[in-house]
Amino acid sequence: MAQRRPLEGIKILDFMWVMAGPASTRILADYGAEVVRIESPTRIDTARTLSPYKDNTLGPDSSGLFNNCNAGKLGLVLDLKSPRAKEVISDLVRWADVVTESFSPRAMRGFGLDYDVLRAIKPDIVMLSSCLMGQTGPLAGIAGFGNMAAAISGFHNLTGWPDRPPAGPFGAYTDYVSPRFAAVAILAALDHRRRTGEGQYIDLSQAESSLHFLGPALLDYTVNGRCDERAGNTDPRFAPHGVYPAAGEDQWVAIVCRDDREFASLCDTMSRDELASDHRFARAAERLNHRAELDELVAAWTRTLAPEVVEKTLQARAVAAHRVQNSSEILADRQFQYRKHFVELEHPTLSHFTVEGPRALLSRTPAEARRSAPTLGQDNAYVLEKILGYSEQRIIDLVVAGLFG
Amino acid sequence: MTMLSPYRVLDLTTERGLLCGQMLGDLGADVIKVEPRGGSPARMIPPFVDDRPDPDRSLYWWAYNRNKRSITLDLERSEGGELFKRIVERADFLIESFDPGYLARIGLGYHVLAAINPRLIEVSITAFGQDGPKANYADADLIIMAAGGPMILTGDDDRPPVRVSVPQAYLHAATDAAIAALAAHHERVTSGLGQQIDVAAIQSVAMATQSNVLAAPLGAQEARRMSGGVKVGPLHVPLVWPTRDGYVALTFLFGSALGVFSKKLMEYLCERGFCDEATRDKDWIGFGENLASGKEPLSEFHRANEIVRSFTKSHTKTELLKLAVERGILVTPLTTVEDVVQSEQLASRGYWQNVQHNELKRTIRYPGPFAKFSATPVEYRLRPPLVGEHNQEIFSRELGLSADRLASLKRAGII
Numbered sequence: 001m002a003q004r005r006p007l008e009g010i011k012i013l014d015f016m017w018v019m020a021g022p023a024s025t026r027i028l029a030d031y032g033a034e035v036v037r038i039e040s041p042t043r044i045d046t047a048r049t050l051s052p053y054k055d056n057t058l059g060p061d062s063s064g065l066f067n068n069c070n071a072g073k074l075g076l077v078l079d080l081k082s083p084r085a086k087e088v089i090s091d092l093v094r095w096a097d098v099v100t101e102s103f104s105p106r107a108m109r110g111f112g113l114d115y116d117v118l119r120a121i122k123p124d125i126v127m128l129s130s131c132l133m134g135q136t137g138p139l140a141g142i143a144g145f146g147n148m149a150a151a152i153s154g155f156h157n158l159t160g161w162p163d164r165p166p167a168g169p170f171g172a173y174t175d176y177v178s179p180r181f182a183a184v185a186i187l188a189a190l191d192h193r194r195r196t197g198e199g200q201y202i203d204l205s206q207a208e209s210s211l212h213f214l215g216p217a218l219l220d221y222t223v224n225g226r227c228d229e230r231a232g233n234t235d236p237r238f239a240p241h242g243v244y245p246a247a248g249e250d251q252w253v254a255i256v257c258r259d260d261r262e263f264a265s266l267c268d269t270m271s272r273d274e275l276a277s278d279h280r281f282a283r284a285a286e287r288l289n290h291r292a293e294l295d296e297l298v299a300a301w302t303r304t305l306a307p308e309v310v311e312k313t314l315q316a317r318a319v320a321a322h323r324v325q326n327s328s329e330i331l332a333d334r335q336f337q338y339r340k341h342f343v344e345l346e347h348p349t350l351s352h353f354t355v356e357g358p359r360a361l362l363s364r365t366p367a368e369a370r371r372s373a374p375t376l377g378q379d380n381a382y383v384l385e386k387i388l389g390y391s392e393q394r395i396i397d398l399v400v401a402g403l404f405g
Numbered sequence: 406m407t408m409l410s411p412y413r414v415l416d417l418t419t420e421r422g423l424l425c426g427q428m429l430g431d432l433g434a435d436v437i438k439v440e441p442r443g444g445s446p447a448r449m450i451p452p453f454v455d456d457r458p459d460p461d462r463s464l465y466w467w468a469y470n471r472n473k474r475s476i477t478l479d480l481e482r483s484e485g486g487e488l489f490k491r492i493v494e495r496a497d498f499l500i501e502s503f504d505p506g507y508l509a510r511i512g513l514g515y516h517v518l519a520a521i522n523p524r525l526i527e528v529s530i531t532a533f534g535q536d537g538p539k540a541n542y543a544d545a546d547l548i549i550m551a552a553g554g555p556m557i558l559t560g561d562d563d564r565p566p567v568r569v570s571v572p573q574a575y576l577h578a579a580t581d582a583a584i585a586a587l588a589a590h591h592e593r594v595t596s597g598l599g600q601q602i603d604v605a606a607i608q609s610v611a612m613a614t615q616s617n618v619l620a621a622p623l624g625a626q627e628a629r630r631m632s633g634g635v636k637v638g639p640l641h642v643p644l645v646w647p648t649r650d651g652y653v654a655l656t657f658l659f660g661s662a663l664g665v666f667s668k669k670l671m672e673y674l675c676e677r678g679f680c681d682e683a684t685r686d687k688d689w690i691g692f693g694e695n696l697a698s699g700k701e702p703l704s705e706f707h708r709a710n711e712i713v714r715s716f717t718k719s720h721t722k723t724e725l726l727k728l729a730v731e732r733g734i735l736v737t738p739l740t741t742v743e744d745v746v747q748s749e750q751l752a753s754r755g756y757w758q759n760v761q762h763n764e765l766k767r768t769i770r771y772p773g774p775f776a777k778f779s780a781t782p783v784e785y786r787l788r789p790p791l792v793g794e795h796n797q798e799i800f801s802r803e804l805g806l807s808a809d810r811l812a813s814l815k816r817a818g819i820i
Contacts (some may be wrong), residue, residue: 006592019615031588046662051637052617052625058660058694064623065616115779134777137753142729143666144656144737147644151654152737154745156645158570160632161561166652166739167632168645169569170558171615180580181428181775187587188408188432192781194594195411200780208756209775212424213576215468217742220452222757222770223464227743231570233547236451241547243556243565250629252565254551262543320543324551324566328621330611333552338537341608342622354622359608360585361534364600365592367585 005032006365010190013089013096014038014073015113018046019172020146020206021102021130022069024179028186029072030358030367036074036092036383039376041405054350060376061349067373071345071355075374076383080111082403089113091388093121097193098186102130105140115201124199126189130182132174134205146172149207154214160230167230174210181209239287240266243324244299246307252324253307255298255314260284265317270301347372380404407433408781412497412590415439416473417480420447420572421502421606422530423469424579429498429586430472431774431783437799438475439489442818444792454765460792461764467789471760471771475790476799477820481511485819491804493518493525498586502530502575505540515601525599526589528582530575534605544606549574553610554618561632577613578606639703640696643710645739646717653725656735657713664690666735670713673732679716684709746770760788796820 007028014025014037022037029035039045047066054062061067078085093099099118101108108114108129115127132149133139142148150156150173160167185202193199211218217228235241235256240263243254257263260283267276275281275297280290287294302310307323314321323329330336340357347353358367384390384398398404410433416426417439430436438445447469448460455462479485490513493499499518501508508514515527529535532544533552542548550556550568560567582604589600611618620627629636633645633652646655657667667689675685687709688695695701717725722738729736738744751757756773774783800806800820814820 004592006588010591023612027584028588031584044661049660049662050615051628052620052623054623054625056625064619064625068616068619128776133750134754137750139726139730139750142726142737143733144729144735147656148654148729148735148737151645151652151739152745152748154740154742155569156633156652156654156739157741159559160567161564164561164564165633165647166645167560167567167630168654168739170555170613170617170628170630170635173613175615176577176613177580180577180584183584184428184432184580184587185776185778187584187591189778189781191587191590192408198780200778202779203777204775205754205777208751208754208773211745211772212468212775213573214571214742214745215772216450216452216465217571218746218772219464219468219769221742221746223454224452224456226452227741228570229741233565233567235547238545241545243547243551243567245565250557252551252557254547254556256543256545256547258543258545315539315542318543320545320548322542322548322552324557325554326557326621326627327554327614327618328627330552330554330618331621335533335537335539335552335605335607336611339534339605339608341611342619344622354619356608356611356616356618359581359604359612361603362585362589362600363602364598365589367588 004365005367006362008032010034010098011096012036012098012100013092015099015101015103015108016130017102018145019065019069019175020178021100021182022047023175024130024182025073025100026069026071027179027183030369034074035072036076036387037070037374038080039075039077041077041079054353061347067353068355070373071369072371073374074379074383075377076380077377077404079403079405082401084398084401084403086112088388088398088403090121093118093125095387097126097190099125099127100130100186104143105131105135119199124193124197126186126193126199126202128182128186128202128204130178130204130206132205133207135203146175146206149174149210153207153211154217158214158217158228158230161232162230174206177210177213178204178206234291237284239284239291240294240298242295242298244295244302246302246310246323247304248306251307253302253310254322254324255310256320258320262319263287265319266314269313269317269319270298272297343369345369345372348375348378377404407784408778409434413437413495414498414500415492415496417499417501417503418530419445419502420450421575422500422579422582423447424576425500425528425530425582425586426473427469427471428580428583428775433781436473437492437795438470438473438790440475440477440792442477442479444477448792467769470789471785472787473790474787474795474799475793476796477793479819480513482819484814484817486512488819489513490518490521493522496522496525497590499525499527500530500582500586501527505531505535519599523598524593526586526593526602527599528586528602528604530578530582530604530606532606535603546572546574549606549610553607554614555610558614558617558628558630558635560630562630562636566630574606574610577609578604581609640706646714648717648720648722648725650721652739653717653722653736654739655713655717657710659689659691659693661690664692667692669732670734673728673734674712674716677716680712684712758785760785762788764791793820
């Protein structure tokens with residue numbers, strides 16, 4: 001028998017789509033929550049269209065992103081605009097502890113499913129809405145993705161080289177940050193409900209939650225009036241602190257010396273002991289003033305070596321270093337393998353599918369991704385028969401009414 | 406009453422995990438920051454108030470330590486360890502981010518603490534995890550971003566990969582730790598038992614690759630970095646575009662979901678005279694597949710991008726943001742930190758929180774609650790604590806140490 005997971009018994013009705021929303025309920029599903037996600041029969045979840053694709057082939061089930069964000073959930077395809085949607089949704093709300101959605105503000109009201117409606121059905125429901133800029137304010141209505149929330153929150157301007165246009169963090173950055181805040185918010189609200197019987201509504205702005213990842217820069221402005229700018233790979237405390245070229249095409253290694261001792265070890269490893277006593281480099285403050293010269297010296301050494309050789313040699317001397325890894329290098333990385341980061345799951349149409357595993361190891365009740373993300377409508381029968389206990393006749397009536405597209 | 410007010414958290418973290426305790430503190434938990442004598446090393450991370458380095462003036466510290474109380478305690482000395490065990494008796498969570506094995510070496514490993522308090526949930530946050538071949542690797546934000554996947558995808562293609570200039574890696578790990586702690590707590594309500602949680606930042610940041618970390622195991626093409634966008638095979642996909650006064654993020658992509666927005670954009674551009682009707686009427690949903698099959702030449706992709714670029718370049722960021730609101734175009738400006746602080750959107754939602762720092766006779770504006778809770782709003786109850794600010798309160802009043810005992814512990818340098 002499979003081990004009991006920590007959130008078993010928690011039931012989530014999940015209207016979230018694309019990335020930021022589903023990523024949060026994926027985490028809760030790993031911990032054992034039962035998540036029923038609703039998909040539209042007419043409007044495809046954007047995530048199903050996004051790369052990387054299994055075997056490089058586009059198809060409704062082949063998106064690695066979709067699978068990664070939805071593993072472990074049940075899938076119910078249902079047309080929210082159908083006149084009879086409300087009766088099924090109402091029953092699911094009565095079943096659920098939590099309702100989540102990530103549409104643009106007002107969409108749930110349009111479906112007749114805003115918090116006041118849900119609360120009338122189930123007074124202690126916890127509902128979380130996650131959208132780009134929050135449910136209110138002049139920009140509440142803007143549609144978009146995490147790259148847009150990241151740009152308007154300052155992440156892009158703070159990523160890249162000072163002498164170049166902003167590079168921006170990769171992809172929809174706030175979609176990786178805000179799901180963690182959403183999951184924490186839901187769990188805290190559930191604990192409050194358990195103790196007091198009180199449910200509530202949570203308005204999570206992906207931009208506002210993500211701004212906590214820029215906290216020090218925001219305070220530097222509100223306190224010191226300084227507007228931080230992108231600074232390449234430099235650091236205010238450490239030098240060397242950079243990404244250096246290694247032998248081979250697009251091969252790189254990151255190196256950080258956190259104190260003078262580590263710098264001396266680096267010099268020794270490079271067979272350049274004289275640098276450790278050079279007045280330009282001996283102490284951290286001087287190294288920061290001679291950063292560029294120092295970077296040249298380090299690069300001259302790394303350039304001829306394989307990145308993993310630099311990493312191992314320096315780490316053997318307790319100097320922080322790591323090759324810059326792409327997906328295939330991470331797949332082969334001994335530490336990622338040790339932590340079973342990649343999990344292969346059976347898949348109904350593609351035989352099997354690899355997703356990332358749970359991101360924390362619990363000693364007694366470990367999290368686990370138990371099944372692949374649902375194909376379209378994969379669990380319609382299970383949800384209607386087993387969860388809602390509908391009769392065969394009732395299900396046929398709903399099918400005829402066009403509820404499932 | 407706030408959400409987590411019945412619970413006590415002992416926060417032993419360094420810069421590797423400060424945000425975890427703050428999230429629990431924001432949600433109402435009583436978070437006690439246990440610091441070494443003289444204060445946590447994270448208090449010396451810049452920037453500082455008026456650029457004056459001081460353990461009570463670090464803005465890095467302030468950003469991640471509100472809603473916590475602070476005590477100082479030398480855990481490496483036996484009297485300090487014994488006092489700590491007394492505090493553990495009544496704790497619900499312990500969060501730590503020492504190098505793997507450190508607490509066990511000083512006699513405060515999980516098994517020792519669990520024997521005192523079986524309900525204790527202990528959360529450990531490190532770069533590479535508690536064990537495994539790289540567990541003892543030296544680490545830093547840059548190292549984790551390199552190891553975990555985000556970095557190779559970020560930056561200019563003719564320069565080394567880059568990180569976000571404000572350190573991110575441990576924030577991802579700290580948030581994962583907070584979720585895990587609350588999941589374990591939910592289970593504890595029925596079992597009465599705590600457990601150990603092991604969070605590795607390299608795994609937490611792998612999540613920040615938009616699932617591109619899965620490219621190899623899925624047999625998919627690896628994406629490659631490109632300033633302000635991404636390269637996928639022969640396609641150079643811009644996501645950042647120039648304007649008259651800076652840059653915007655604009656999504657011009659294809660397929661059954663995103664193509665709809667590109668169609669809408671091209672309709673608007675045609676209306677405004679930036680492209681002809683034939684261009685407007687292209688199949689923007691199938692455009693990506695048509696490029697892949699060769700039905701559309703790559704030159705058409707370049708031409709379409711040039712049209713969009715000529716449009717963005719002739720407008721200001723504000724004009725383009727207006728289009729996002731009024732026409733549903735997928736565009737937002739790239740803002741500076743100053744723009745963010747002065748944002749009308751954030752102001753209208755009452756985002757910023759003023760926190761009194763009486764010791765400096767100043768009111769400081771902090772980024773606001775990470776979410777708006779209708780029944781139990783997040784409160785900024787306590788400004789980030791001064792070094793050992795709550796020694797008296799916690800050791801004397803709550804732990805019942807006599808004034809003499811406290812004084813002698815201070816003299817001995819334990820507290």
